[in-house]
Amino acid sequence: MKKVLITTKLLPEGLNELRKYFEVITPDKDQFTREEILNQITVVDVLLPTFSVQVDKEMIDAGKNLTLIANYGVGYNNIDTYYAREKGIAVTNTPYPVTEPTAEMAFGLLLSVARKITICDRKLREPDGITWGLLQNLGQSVFGKKLGIVGLGRIGKAIARRALSSGMEVVYFNRNKLSEKEERELQVSFVPFDTLLKTADIISISTPLTKETTHLFDKPQFDLMKPNAILINTARGAIVHEKALIDALRNGKIWGAGLDVYEFEPSISEELLAMDQVVLAPHNGTATVDARNEITAYAGMCIIEFFKGNLISVVN
Amino acid sequence: MKKVLITTKLLPEGLNELRKYFEVITPDKDQFTREEILNQITVVDVLLPTFSVQVDKEMIDAGKNLTLIANYGVGYNNIDTYYAREKGIAVTNTPYPVTEPTAEMAFGLLLSVARKITICDRKLREPDGITWGLLQNLGQSVFGKKLGIVGLGRIGKAIARRALSSGMEVVYFNRNKLSEKEERELQVSFVPFDTLLKTADIISISTPLTKETTHLFDKPQFDLMKPNAILINTARGAIVHEKALIDALRNGKIWGAGLDVYEFEPSISEELLAMDQVVLAPHNGTATVDARNEITAYAGMCIIEFFKGNLISVVN
Numbered sequence: 001m002k003k004v005l006i007t008t009k010l011l012p013e014g015l016n017e018l019r020k021y022f023e024v025i026t027p028d029k030d031q032f033t034r035e036e037i038l039n040q041i042t043v044v045d046v047l048l049p050t051f052s053v054q055v056d057k058e059m060i061d062a063g064k065n066l067t068l069i070a071n072y073g074v075g076y077n078n079i080d081t082y083y084a085r086e087k088g089i090a091v092t093n094t095p096y097p098v099t100e101p102t103a104e105m106a107f108g109l110l111l112s113v114a115r116k117i118t119i120c121d122r123k124l125r126e127p128d129g130i131t132w133g134l135l136q137n138l139g140q141s142v143f144g145k146k147l148g149i150v151g152l153g154r155i156g157k158a159i160a161r162r163a164l165s166s167g168m169e170v171v172y173f174n175r176n177k178l179s180e181k182e183e184r185e186l187q188v189s190f191v192p193f194d195t196l197l198k199t200a201d202i203i204s205i206s207t208p209l210t211k212e213t214t215h216l217f218d219k220p221q222f223d224l225m226k227p228n229a230i231l232i233n234t235a236r237g238a239i240v241h242e243k244a245l246i247d248a249l250r251n252g253k254i255w256g257a258g259l260d261v262y263e264f265e266p267s268i269s270e271e272l273l274a275m276d277q278v279v280l281a282p283h284n285g286t287a288t289v290d291a292r293n294e295i296t297a298y299a300g301m302c303i304i305e306f307f308k309g310n311l312i313s314v315v316n
Numbered sequence: 317m318k319k320v321l322i323t324t325k326l327l328p329e330g331l332n333e334l335r336k337y338f339e340v341i342t343p344d345k346d347q348f349t350r351e352e353i354l355n356q357i358t359v360v361d362v363l364l365p366t367f368s369v370q371v372d373k374e375m376i377d378a379g380k381n382l383t384l385i386a387n388y389g390v391g392y393n394n395i396d397t398y399y400a401r402e403k404g405i406a407v408t409n410t411p412y413p414v415t416e417p418t419a420e421m422a423f424g425l426l427l428s429v430a431r432k433i434t435i436c437d438r439k440l441r442e443p444d445g446i447t448w449g450l451l452q453n454l455g456q457s458v459f460g461k462k463l464g465i466v467g468l469g470r471i472g473k474a475i476a477r478r479a480l481s482s483g484m485e486v487v488y489f490n491r492n493k494l495s496e497k498e499e500r501e502l503q504v505s506f507v508p509f510d511t512l513l514k515t516a517d518i519i520s521i522s523t524p525l526t527k528e529t530t531h532l533f534d535k536p537q538f539d540l541m542k543p544n545a546i547l548i549n550t551a552r553g554a555i556v557h558e559k560a561l562i563d564a565l566r567n568g569k570i571w572g573a574g575l576d577v578y579e580f581e582p583s584i585s586e587e588l589l590a591m592d593q594v595v596l597a598p599h600n601g602t603a604t605v606d607a608r609n610e611i612t613a614y615a616g617m618c619i620i621e622f623f624k625g626n627l628i629s630v631v632n
Binding site: 008009010011030031050072100101104105107108109111112114115116117118120121122124125130132133134135136137138139140141142143144161162164165166167266268273274279280281282283284287288289290291292 | 324325326327346347366388416417420421423424425427428430431432433434436437438440441446448449450451452453454455456457458459460477478480481482483582584589590595596597598599600603604605606607608
């Protein structure tokens with residue numbers, strides 16, 4: 001029986017199918033240490049890592065029998081996919097079960113910031129409470145506003161669908177412009193990045209983290225944004241220069257932010273934690289029982305099919 | 317010039333048009349006291365009250381020249397519309413500008429509860445912080461779940477639109493079933509109230525407060541609901557027996573709640589304020605600068621048109 005090393009404790013339900021065909025090694029605690037992974041990877045055929053495990057050259061070299069790295073999740077910036085390819089090791093990810101839960105989180109953060117849901121809940125629970133009244137705690141309507149999506153892949157499109165049903169106009173910026181037919185079907189319009197920054201009321205980031213997108217949002221970008229603008233990031237923290245974001249919020253360059261990811265995750269800047277105009281989530285884009293099981297089952301399916309000769313969601 | 321008494325301070329922008337044709341009396345402070353209203357109503361033609369002002373027989377009798385009560389907002393349970401009608405006084409409300417902002421709030425609360433957005437933000441800011449991890453802070457996916465809407469009027473339909481774009485199935489209960497054509501167009505299905513209670517994963521209340529809907533949700537109703545159910549109320553607090561809701565949450569009869577309104581508003585039960593599985597908003601359904609101005613302008617338009625002989629949004 002071939003062996004699969006899973007770096008992190010997952011919900012057992014999603015592993016049922018995989019266990020029928022493979023010997024599965026999982027930690028009893030939350031996650032194996034790097035040393036424990038390096039020790040055990042020597043004898044396994046497949047590694048199933050999560051995003052907090054750095055699968056670098058050293059780890060790949062240690063996997064002497066490794067033929068597949070089946071990543072848990074859609075983002076794989078934690079894996080040296082080029083080196084894996086050089087060594088003939090395939091890398092897969094799990095795009096489909098991640099899409100809708102992440103779009104839900106992005107849209108939930110968007111509404112929570114714009115409509116001041118989280119801040120009002122917190123204030124209501126504080127000893128001083130909150131002042132009720134028609135002119136108190138006013139947020140921004142989302143209806144009739146313009147959403148700018150940076151990176152219109154699966155998740156971006158799922159966010160666009162929600163925004164359109166909420167009465168928003170949707171523009172996007174992408175490496176590749178969609179065909180006009182697809183734009184018409186999705187009811188979205190391509191704009192240059194600077195135009196998106198200057199005209200969008202709400203900006204949502206759904207692009208992968210690459211060299212090109214690292215610090216894509218820095219001081220010059222915040223300077224272009226509208227003073228009422230809200231930034232949503234459910235992609236990867238390092239796409240945003242966190243210090244520049246803090247300055248932009250503090251100086252009123254933008255109005256608010258909803259963040260599920262952080263540049264120095266799991267550490268969050270103290271300044272953000274003290275700000276009322278931000279809503280902060282602990283990388284919870286797919287943090288539901290439903291989604292966790294579906295992602296695990298999908299990664300398992302990629303492994304099972306790989307050894308039947310079917311390459312599913314291979315990214316390298 | 318005819319006189320309009322506005323009980324509560326509103327954003328000035330929305331009053332521009334009204335001031336062209338009417339003498340407008342507004343408070344310098346947040347709201348006139350009941351006594352101040354009773355003193356001034358004697359000389360005005362129009363009263364423009366907000367939902368926290370009780371427009372009862374005594375107040376209506378005091379308005380000797382009153383011909384119109386132009387309510388700010390869509391709910392008018394604060395006004396004795398039957399007595400006003402007896403006295404030949406018309407009552408109008410502002411359904412259109414309220415619809416989308418309230419649906420936004422309902423859907424924002426729904427996502428915030430299901431995806432644990434507000435509770436995670438609060439915990440991240442607490443000294444002990446939060447435990448990060450794949451199996452921590454798991455919420456419920458909304459995608460693929462069933463939404464039950466109680467009261468499918470304008471706001472209910474606007475919520476349904478958002479839910480459908482989020483991959484939810486939508487059922488509803490209403491006094492009057494829609495035509496099959498309209499159900500097909502809206503992609504919603506009528507179910508009896510008990511069926512809705514037993515089968516919906518999330519229930520959203522959008523019905524007016526009347527004698528019939530007071531305590532529509534009480535212990536027997538919570539007993540029928542699914543243990544993973546979430547209740548959203550952006551309509552009126554007294555539709556839900558607050559003590560029964562607290563018991564249902566405490567005993568695990570239901571999973572969570574998102575509330576914008578309360579039975580004893582602006583007072584909120586201490587038990588609710590201490591619960592992690594609820595998200596609480598201070599009657600903020602239309603609390604945006606955009607919406608506040610649009611509601612004010614709409615009420616003003618009802619007044620202007622009324623004296624031209626056009627009855628717009630008359631409810632009695």
